[in-house]
């Protein structure tokens with residue numbers, strides 16, 4: 001049975017380009033990996049700021065929105081988190097979504113695709129990699145930044161990055177596959 005990859009769109013603001021990056025990442029993952037791929041939009045998950053009374057490790061969720069989000073994360077064998085860079089930092093929506101859960105992340109590999117101006121969101125990416133390691137995920141070093149992302153979005157709203165970025169995605173997906181296969185039995 002195919003391993004499951006969830007690609008999480010981490011930006012939620014009006015006018016965001018997160019879904020454009022998400023569609024591109026989904027297409028590349030479907031073309032260049034054997035994962036069963038699902039694109040998940042945090043805007044649709046619509047999580048409030050941490051509003052559960054119990055520590056997430058207890059998995060005693062009281063709210064339907066947390067239960068829905070926990071079910072998405074629990075169903076995954078691997079993640080790609082998509083984050084914009086806001087003030088050298090990942091989106092608060094993504095940080096919040098990660099901190100709403102705990103055991104659902106356990107021993108799963110995760111890669112990051114980031115975007116922004118000259119940095120391609122690399123400062124945000126590093127922050128997210130630190131957070132996901134603290135959540136007991138395996139953060140891949142094979143991250144994919146998208147520098148000057150707006151230059152690669154056509155009038156049709158489709159992202160077409162240069163070949164080195166696609167090659168980076170291919171390498172990241174290969175690594176993610178290896179880690180997902182290695183860690184699946186480790187979850188018991």
Ligand SMILES: Cc1cc2nc3c(=O)[nH]c(=O)nc-3n(C[C@H](O)[C@H](O)[C@H](O)COP(=O)(O)O)c2cc1C
Nearest residue numbers: 011015016017018084085086087088115116117118
């Ligand atoms: C509050 C805010 C802060 C930003 N800070 C940065 C930044 O630190 N580095 C950067 O490269 N771009 C920054 N940008 C520009 C974003 O990269 C750009 O708006 C991008 O479209 C954000 O992704 P989104 O459209 O999915 O929200 C910032 C944008 C906003 C709205």
